[in-house]
Amino acid sequence: MTLLAGFDAGQTHTRCRLSLVKDGLLQPIGEGEGPGVSHLDAPLGEQRFLEAIRTSAKHALKNHPCGLIQAAVVGASGIEHGTGLQQRAEALVVQALAIGDGSRLDKVLVTGDERTALRGAIPEGAGILAISGTGIIVLGRGEDGHEHRCGGWGWLLDGAGSAFDLGHQGLQLTLRMADGRMADHPLRLRIWKQMGCDSHAAVKARVVQNDFGTADFAALAPLVVEAASQGCSGAEEIVERSAAALSNCISTVAQQLSLCSPLVVCQGGAITHLMGFRTAVQQTMRQLIPVARWGEAKGDACDGALLMAQDLTVRPR
Numbered sequence: 001m002t003l004l005a006g007f008d009a010g011q012t013h014t015r016c017r018l019s020l021v022k023d024g025l026l027q028p029i030g031e032g033e034g035p036g037v038s039h040l041d042a043p044l045g046e047q048r049f050l051e052a053i054r055t056s057a058k059h060a061l062k063n064h065p066c067g068l069i070q071a072a073v074v075g076a077s078g079i080e081h082g083t084g085l086q087q088r089a090e091a092l093v094v095q096a097l098a099i100g101d102g103s104r105l106d107k108v109l110v111t112g113d114e115r116t117a118l119r120g121a122i123p124e125g126a127g128i129l130a131i132s133g134t135g136i137i138v139l140g141r142g143e144d145g146h147e148h149r150c151g152g153w154g155w156l157l158d159g160a161g162s163a164f165d166l167g168h169q170g171l172q173l174t175l176r177m178a179d180g181r182m183a184d185h186p187l188r189l190r191i192w193k194q195m196g197c198d199s200h201a202a203v204k205a206r207v208v209q210n211d212f213g214t215a216d217f218a219a220l221a222p223l224v225v226e227a228a229s230q231g232c233s234g235a236e237e238i239v240e241r242s243a244a245a246l247s248n249c250i251s252t253v254a255q256q257l258s259l260c261s262p263l264v265v266c267q268g269g270a271i272t273h274l275m276g277f278r279t280a281v282q283q284t285m286r287q288l289i290p291v292a293r294w295g296e297a298k299g300d301a302c303d304g305a306l307l308m309a310q311d312l313t314v315r316p317r
Contacts, residue, residue, distance in 0.1 A: 002021040003018060003064075003068060004018070004020075004070065004313070006306035007076075007302070007305055008116065008117075009037045009049075009113065011037065014037060015031065015033055015301075016034070016060040017030070018061065031060050031302075033056055034054070036052060037076055040078075040088055040089060040092075053097065054096045070107060072309055073108075073305040073312065076089060076111075081111050090110045107313070116308065117300070117304060118140075119305075120297065120303035121297035121298060121299065122263065123303075125143075126141055128250055128254060128263065132270040133270055134163050134164055134218040135155060135162050136159065136270075138152070138249040138252075140254065150253050155214050162246075163219075163270040163274070166270065166277065167216075167217040169241070169242070170223065170227075171217065173187070174187065175200055190227075194220065194223065224239065225239055225277050229276045240284075243283075246271070250262075250264060250289075250292075251285070263293045263295045265294075266278070266281075
């Protein structure tokens with residue numbers, strides 16, 4: 001039997017799931033968690049990556065201490081497929097897991113976590129995965145197996161359609177309320193209270209502090225969506241704009257892959273938990289692609305990584 005490892009390496013934590021292959025079927029035998037990863041070129045980036053893989057694999061192997069992982073796939077945040085960064089990450093995985101003689105890379109693959117998430121959500125056939133959480137990315141697979149990605153270029157460049165986008169726009173809205181450009185609304189005080197601020201000057205000072213980042217902007221999104229549902233016109237416009245941006249990514253992927261009636265699976269906290277935002281996305285999609293089909297994910301990113309690891313044992317890179 002072959003022992004495979006599938007990793008989902010995000011910025012906050014890393015999961016490793018182990019499976020045995022028996023008669024062509026995957027049989028999960030263990031799961032472990034480790035710390036998150038950062039860009040390999042960031043300070044201590046390579047050390048963080050090694051620690052994430054080693055720790056999560058160690059915990060997954062706790063009941064199988066003598067197990068030798070024969071193939072591994074890692075879906076990692078920030079890895080662009082087909083780049084030198086990908087090759088560096090694969091060498092680190094070989095080092096962390098001591099696969100084979102430590103020199104072969106044909107049984108290891110590190111790729112973007114959106115690709116493992118797509119494979120897990122839609123294991124076979126064509127379809128589109130739209131991820132809208134703190135950030136956003138849309139990835140689809142055509143009938144011929146070709147993939148196309150839209151969005152996901154980082155919050156500094158392309159965050160529209162994400163929880164960050166909703167919260168960031170909402171905070172900007174409160175400043176326009178504060179200086180008189182827009183009528184005031186209870187949303188302003190709600191957002192400022194959550195941030196621990198009592199004035200526009202305090203808001204300006206808070207957002208430049210080292211401990212305030214994209215996740216803090218994203219945490220404001222539920223307040224914006226709630227205000228939109230209560231009739232706040234400024235919040236309604238924000239939700240509509242953000243929903244249109246995400247819908248445009250989905251429709252673009254469908255066009256690029258010639259998918260006339262695409263299966264669309266949505267993941268991420270913004271699209272799954274903020275129902276007002278989800279409804280706005282679906283309404284916009286009905287205008288762009290009336291025949292789009294909404295589906296549920298068959299599995300998660302670790303499942304997708306394991307399926308890709310199984311592919312490596314059958315069709316080495």
